[in-house]
Amino acid sequence: MSTWIGIALLLSIIAAKMGAGYYQRVRLTRAWETGIQAFEAGDLESAQTAFSHCVKWAPIWVLGRRMLGRTLAALERHNEAEEQFNFAVKLEPRNGESHIDFAAYLAARGQDRMDEAIEMLAKGLELAPNFADQIRNAPGLAPLRENEKIRVLLDNADGRDTLPRVQQ
Numbered sequence: 129m130s131t132w133i134g135i136a137l138l139l140s141i142i143a144a145k146m147g148a149g150y151y152q153r154v155r156l157t158r159a160w161e162t163g164i165q166a167f168e169a170g171d172l173e174s175a176q177t178a179f180s181h182c183v184k185w186a187p188i189w190v191l192g193r194r195m196l197g198r199t200l201a202a203l204e205r206h207n208e209a210e211e212q213f214n215f216a217v218k219l220e221p222r223n224g225e226s227h228i229d230f231a232a233y234l235a236a237r238g239q240d241r242m243d244e245a246i247e248m249l250a251k252g253l254e255l256a257p258n259f260a261d262q263i264r265n266a267p268g269l270a271p272l273r274e275n276e277k278i279r280v281l282l283d284n285a286d287g288r289d290t291l292p293r294v295q296q
Contacts, residue, residue: 156185160192167199175199183212190216194229201233209233217248224256232268246275253281260285 163178176199182192197212213230220226231249234241249272253260260282263269272278 152185156182159185163195163199167195167202172199172203176203188219190220190223190226193219194226197229197233201236206237222255224252224254224259227252227255228259228263231272232266235272236268242271245272246278250277250281253278253285257281257285 159178159181163175163182166172166174166178176196179192179196179199182189183196186192193212193216197209197216200206200209200212210233213226213233216223216226217230227248231245231252234245234248237245249263249269253263263278264273264282273282
């Protein structure tokens with residue numbers, strides 16, 4: 129009899145854990161969708177709240193950190209935004225999109241951050257050459273496209289999956 133009670137208790141614990149995991153995924157998905165809708169509507173405070181929940185509930189989710197960074201940058205909370213972009217790059221150092229996002233943020237900060245932005249964008253292009261067309265057309269990256277290193281990387285990105293390392 130006690131064996132059956134033990135089995136029933138174990139199954140109850142497993143079911144509770146599965147239910148909690150499902151609830152967390154639903155909660156995270158709702159926060160993400162709320163954040164995206166608020167960001168696109170220009171409701172930056174609501175977007176910041178939603179993306180902060182995403183980061184709280186999934187602290188190593190890079191996309192959540194990048195969107196929180198974009199939102200904080202739009203709110204001109206630059207120290208916090210930079211922390212999020214930097215953390216995203218550190219979480220997934222081989223994620224070219226994170227480097228490209230960080231480069232766009234740095235370029236928007238002004239001329240004194242341009243060298244950092246160029247290096248970050250170069251790294252992003254090396255990791256994700258398939259984003260070359262978006263980089264060519266992104267208005268915020270126009271100052272970076274004038275850099276010789278970036279022009280070479282963009283020219284070499286056409287039709288290639290990977291790029292050779294850029295000379296430092």
